[in-house]
Amino acid sequence: MNAELVAPRRMKGRDQADQLLSALPDRLDGVVVRLDVPDGALPTPSFLDQLVEIVLLARGAERLVVARASDFTASILEASAVDHGVADQVEFIGPA
Amino acid sequence: MNSGREIRTLAFVRIGHGKRRLDESTWHASVDDDGTDHVEVSLWECEWVSVGWLVRLACILDEERTKGRSISAWCDPTGTRTEPSATALPSGRPPSGAAAYASRLGLFNLLTDLGATHNVPPVREHARQDRFVPLHRFGAEARVDDMIEVIDRRILEWGDGVLAERLGASLYELALNIEEHAERPGFAMMQWYPKANRLDLSVADRGRGIRSSLASGGHEFPDNRAAVFAATTERVSRKAGGGGFGLPYVLNTVTQLRGAVRVHSGDAAVEASAAPRVLPSPSWQGTVVDVSFTWRFA
Numbered sequence: 001m002n003a004e005l006v007a008p009r010r011m012k013g014r015d016q017a018d019q020l021l022s023a024l025p026d027r028l029d030g031v032v033v034r035l036d037v038p039d040g041a042l043p044t045p046s047f048l049d050q051l052v053e054i055v056l057l058a059r060g061a062e063r064l065v066v067a068r069a070s071d072f073t074a075s076i077l078e079a080s081a082v083d084h085g086v087a088d089q090v091e092f093i094g095p096a
Numbered sequence: 097m098n099s100g101r102e103i104r105t106l107a108f109v110r111i112g113h114g115k116r117r118l119d120e121s122t123w124h125a126s127v128d129d130d131g132t133d134h135v136e137v138s139l140w141e142c143e144w145v146s147v148g149w150l151v152r153l154a155c156i157l158d159e160e161r162t163k164g165r166s167i168s169a170w171c172d173p174t175g176t177r178t179e180p181s182a183t184a185l186p187s188g189r190p191p192s193g194a195a196a197y198a199s200r201l202g203l204f205n206l207l208t209d210l211g212a213t214h215n216v217p218p219v220r221e222h223a224r225q226d227r228f229v230p231l232h233r234f235g236a237e238a239r240v241d242d243m244i245e246v247i248d249r250r251i252l253e254w255g256d257g258v259l260a261e262r263l264g265a266s267l268y269e270l271a272l273n274i275e276e277h278a279e280r281p282g283f284a285m286m287q288w289y290p291k292a293n294r295l296d297l298s299v300a301d302r303g304r305g306i307r308s309s310l311a312s313g314g315h316e317f318p319d320n321r322a323a324v325f326a327a328t329t330e331r332v333s334r335k336a337g338g339g340g341f342g343l344p345y346v347l348n349t350v351t352q353l354r355g356a357v358r359v360h361s362g363d364a365a366v367e368a369s370a371a372p373r374v375l376p377s378p379s380w381q382g383t384v385v386d387v388s389f390t391w392r393f394a
């Protein structure tokens with residue numbers, strides 16, 4: 001089972017990440033969540049950290065697959081995942 | 097304003113006295129609360145106004161107005177009523193360039209919004225809006241986006257999209273962070289100095305400050321020094337169960353880009369660097385973040 005999210009072009013704080021995640025079920029056990037990052041999107045560490053924390057830790061998704069992330073967005077997600085001890089559950093892929 | 101009552105000075109904000117360069121530290125020594133009901137700003141010897149200084153001034157004046165105190169501001173000695181040395185200066189002296197500059201950066205609009213009596217020259221519109229985002233209150237989301245646009249435009253001119261993304265995202269996070277935690281209105285502004293290839297951004301509020309904000313999340317610190325240091329280097333947050341990732345991350349990013357960031361709250365300030373250090377600072381009720389980034393051509 002998969003779930004898909006599209007990141008906003010202007011990622012803001014944790015509240016905005018919570019808003020985006022409100023479209024997903026409360027539990028994501030066994031689910032692979034795909035996050036599409038639009039071209040030119042501006043990431044914020046708070047937004048991406050909240051995404052990692054809620055998707056993988058709080059809701060227990062199997063993996064977070066991030067598509068089309070810039071190097072900077074990927075570096076933030078990696079740092080957050082390492083911080084949370086879930087680095088092996090975050091994967092990066094190119095455009096679909 | 098002040099009709100029929102004695103004008104006294106609550107906080108004499110002396111700007112540029114003795115032709116000092118104005119920066120964010122100079123005003124502290126000249127604010128003197130004597131329990132009266134008026135704030136006066138003298139701009140007439142001002143030679144330089146920094147971005148950080150102006151946002152601090154805006155916060156102070158806005159707070160004093162909220163307390164019901166009247167405000168006046170003079171950019172030539174003829175308007176000054178409470179500064180004793182003003183009478184020693186020739187009258188009719190034109191406003192300093194810095195006063196006009198401060199006006200353009202948003203001081204005129206601020207004073208007018210606050211109902212101040214002033215002779216700061218009105219803003220002259222011109223085609224340099226891509227060089228600065230004027231003084232503005234928090235909560236104006238479009239202004240934060242304006243800052244990002246200025247960064248994009250200036251840095252992308254040199255074809256460095258990676259730098260624009262990192263710096264833009266860092267500034268965005270800083271602005272959103274301080275806005276979220278302030279719980280009181282604050283001010284922000286940004287200026288691009290094309291000759292120096294430098295960008296200065298300051299965001300300030302007169303809220304509860306970092307130590308108190310963290311305490312509300314269960315993180316008690318013995319003093320401001322410990323609180324500010326922790327907030328800028330560790331994963332601590334006022335929110336239970338998460339947060340505290342953004343600020344240390346962006347400080348590290350800006351430092352890697354060889355920019356300078358200072359986070360000031362209470363009587364402590366941390367300068368971000370490879371080895372962050374706490375500096376003793378004049379006391380500030382609330383929080384201020386100053387960022388300065390100079391683009392260096394490879």
